[in-house]
Each structure stands twice: as C-alpha cells, then as structure tokens.
Amino acid sequence: MTRNLFTLLVAIAFLAGCGRPDGESSRSVIQNKGSDTLVNVVQAWAEEYQMVKPDVAVAVTGGGSGTGIASLMNGTVDIANASRSIKDSERENLVANGNNPVEFVVGFDALAVFLHNDNPIQEISVEQLKAIYADGGELERWSQLGVTVPGCSSDEIIRISRQNNSGTYAYFREAVLDDEDFKLGSRDMHGSKDVVDLVANTACAIGYSGLAYASDEVHMPAVSSDGGETFVTPSVDTAIDGSYPIARPLLMYTANQPEGAVAEYLDWIMSNEAQCIIKEKGYAPAGPVECEASM
C-alpha cells in the first residue's frame, strides 16, 4: 500500500515536470510596480500594449511609490511607477549599486481636495489647507472657516490623510504644507479610494487624493494659491495648463538608460495612443495630444 502510494507520487511529480514548455524565452516580460495613483492607468497601458506587441507582456503591481522604487533598488522590477520624485537617499542607494536612474514624466495629476456633499464650502485656499493639515495649524473647526456643515454637529474638522509613505502624502506635504509635518491625529487611509469612501460617509471630513478618484458622492472645492484671489477647479484641463496649484507629475523610473523591450514600451507610452488612455482615466497627459472624443 505504502509503496503504491509512493510510486504514484513519483509518477505525478514526473508528469508535472514534463508539462512545462521550454519555449518561454521568446516572450519577454516587463516587470512594472509602484504608485497606487498610477496603477489604473498602467494596467490599461499594459492591456493595450498586449495588442500592440503580443510578444511582450507587462506585469503590473501596485503597492505605492516607495514600494516601486524599493523594488527597483532590489532589482526585481524593470520600471518603477511613482507619484513623487525619487528621494535623494533612494537615488544615492541606486547609484551606489552601480546604477544610473532615469526619470520619465508620463503625465500629470491634479490633487483634488474632497469634501462631503453636504459641506457648503466651494472654495478653499492652500493657506487654509495648510492651517488644517499642518502641525500647529489653527483650523480645527468648520465654524472657523465660516460655515456650518449639516450633519456635523460636533463642528470638528475630521482630517483624512494617507499612510506616511504614499506618494500622494509626500506630494501633499511638499506642495501644501511647505514640507512641514502633518498634524498628528489624522485618519491615515491605505488607498486613494478609501479616502473618497470615508469622506463620502463622514459629514465632518476633508480628504485629498488624485482627481481620478473623484466620485458623485463627494465634491471638490476650487483651490487658490494666491491668498484667495483666483480659485481654480481641479480638472484635467487645469492640470494640463498648469493653472491648478496642486498638480504633480506622474513618473516612471528605470534603474539605467532603458534598452530593448523596456525602451520600446516607454516610447510607446509617450505616443498619442497611450497618452489618450491616461486622459481617459482622468489624468492629464504629458504633452498635447489629439484623442477621439470618447468621453
């Protein structure tokens, strides 16, 4: 009985070993990992590229800008996606290991401020955002901004933020808080979509995320960076023309000057076709594009 079982196991192992084809090498796989802000776009690119070049597969993973760049350092990915610039320490780490990282701007993203639909605020300045979010900022209650929010009887501003190594968090700190620290006690969500969902359910809340995550259940106030003289509504167009004050470049990094399949893929990303996909997903393309009016 025991011997029969053993023979069976050996046979199964043998068959499993035979099942693997040897012809994998003709098909190249590009490993692509990083920013959650970019993951939807990159996924769409990868799918479209499958049609353009069937012999190249692009494997996409999210996880955050920091994760992508960390994987680039470890040599496990070909391209890292990031919604913030590479840090000096990260660049040094790559250079120390004999690399020379190259940056590609693949698009732009407007960082929208989200409020509950019952919140009457339609305009907010960067200074006010800083006073809400930054350590030592004096804005704690909605009445200090001159509004009463229906359904928010405590009047408290519930700050919703991101976990401290997200690219969105880092960019918000750089652009809105002038690199000062965040006030402690914000609810730190683990994804852009979580921020929007929580704001939608919480009358007292304020949150921020990429424009592409906007939904009907929240509204986005216009933002001013000149002390309240002009307010600009976040949109793909205002991100392209640079008038929206908190818009950031979306980046891809390679460890060295790309070659072969990776270089071809990055070239394709800058093509009209690929840049129309990023526009369709709610981000601003890296340069002027002409797309069919699909939206």
Place this chain on the structure above:
Amino acid sequence: MSEKTLAPSQLDQRDASWYVDKLVQILMFVGGISAIIFIIGIFVFITKEGIAFLFEGFSFTEFFGSINWRPTSSNPTYGALALIVGTASVTGVAMLVAIPFSLGAAIYISEFATGRTKETLKVLVELLAAIPSVVWGFIGLSIMNEFIIEVFDVPIGLNVLNAGIILGLMAAPIMTTIAEDALKAVPDRFREAAEAMGATRWQIIRQVIMPAAKNGLVSAVLLGVGRGFGETMAVLMASGHAINIPTSPFDSVRALTATIAAELGETAQGSEHYGALFALGIFLFIITFIINLAADLVVRGIRKK
C-alpha cells in the same frame, strides 16, 4: 509457539516495517519540535532586523514617552506611546465586549444546553472563529461606521468603540471554546454534591463551578487579550488609523500591528524607519509572549490541584 525458537538476532530484524517505523518516528519528532524552532527563528529574525535601530536611533524615553510617530518627516521621530495606548484601549474595549459574551455562551453550552442544541452551538461558535479578519474589518468600515455615527451622533465611526466591538466579537469564539473546556473539566461529582445540598442552578454555577474552573476561565480571557494585541487587519480598518491618545471611546486610534502592516511594505530595507517598525515588532512579540505564557502558567495551575 514458534517465537520461542527464534534467536535474539532474528528478533531484531530490520525489515521494511522497522524502517517505516523509524521514519515516522523521526517525522513526528521534527513536527513536534518545529514549533520551537519556528518561534526561535522568528525571534532571532525580528531581533536581527530591529537590533541596529535599538542601539543607534533608539531613545527609550522617546519610544515609550512621546506620541510623535513621524518616521518620514525631514526630522524623523519614533514615539510609540500613542500606538501602545491605542492597542491597549482597543483591546480593553474588546474584552469588555468579549468577556460577558464568551462566558455566557460557555456557561450556557456547558451547563444548560443539551443534545442537539449543544452540538449545534459548539459548531456555530467554531464557525464564527473561522471568519477572516478582513471580513470583520470590512464590517467595521462599512456597517459599524455608519451605525455608530447615527446612534451616537459622533463625527466619525472609525474609533476605539468600533474596533473594540469588532475585536471583541473576533476574540469571543476562541474564549468561549477554552472557557467551555474549563467548565467541562469540573467533575460532575461537584455538581451532584451541590445539588444534593439543595443549591439552585445559579448557586451551583456561581459558587461551585466558576471557582473550580477559575484558572481555565482566566486563561481564556488572557488568550483573548493576546489575540486582541496581535490582531491587525480588522483593527487597521476599523480603528481610524489616527495617531491619537484617546480620551473617549469615540476617538480614533492607531494600533501597533496596524502601523507595521501599513508602513513596512513601503520602507527601504535596512533604513531607520524599517528598524523602528521591527522594534515595534519586538515589543509586540514580548507582550504577546508574556500574555500567552501567563495563560499557560494559569492553566498549569489547574492541573496541579
């Protein structure tokens, strides 16, 4: 009897079944000690990763005395006080929820329920323990959040109360199972003697069975506390994940485990932040180790009597 005629050397035959016997014996031994090897391995690993931080960037007063957990700031600080208080407060509320539930369920299953009811209940309680923590977290995030906002008229429902209730419900099944085992272990002669003395059922349970099963019940609670300290996903989703010293059950907090889960994936290996997260891990490991050890010693206490 032919056996008597065999020479001693023939008795010691190493045939196939002798080897199978030996092999199984070795496999069992490896299985038995593997738990110890894994525990030591894990401890060595987290200590190795965290030790550099403990000797370089670590400040005892900052770690245990400051709430400033700002690992990615330009001037990073690693104060874990708010995280420790967060974990403790959520676990405290969880125990307030879980102890009455699990003790009640254990007493009912062990002392009152009979036949099919008893078997069904036991299966259901075990089924409850099998619900994945991310599902509990989702319930906290979507259902409990709105419920708490509605009922208590508070600005946000992701708070100590929410996480505590979710965690209490998660810890209750295992506590029920252990508490029920402890009650079952009380010999029937205790019950019979008490009944013969004319005690009511309530008196029997309160004055005879509960004192007799005390150690088992305490260890059930301690294991529940250990579960509370170690639970990650549900707490991450339901607690609000905000660095804050809670002053009421409606304040959001952040747990030690949730901090590690949220941040470890995106820190560069070997950085100070990475080491600080492992230092949290070492602290957590020591705490849960002490709690589990205490529970074990308490259970041993019963056996000796």
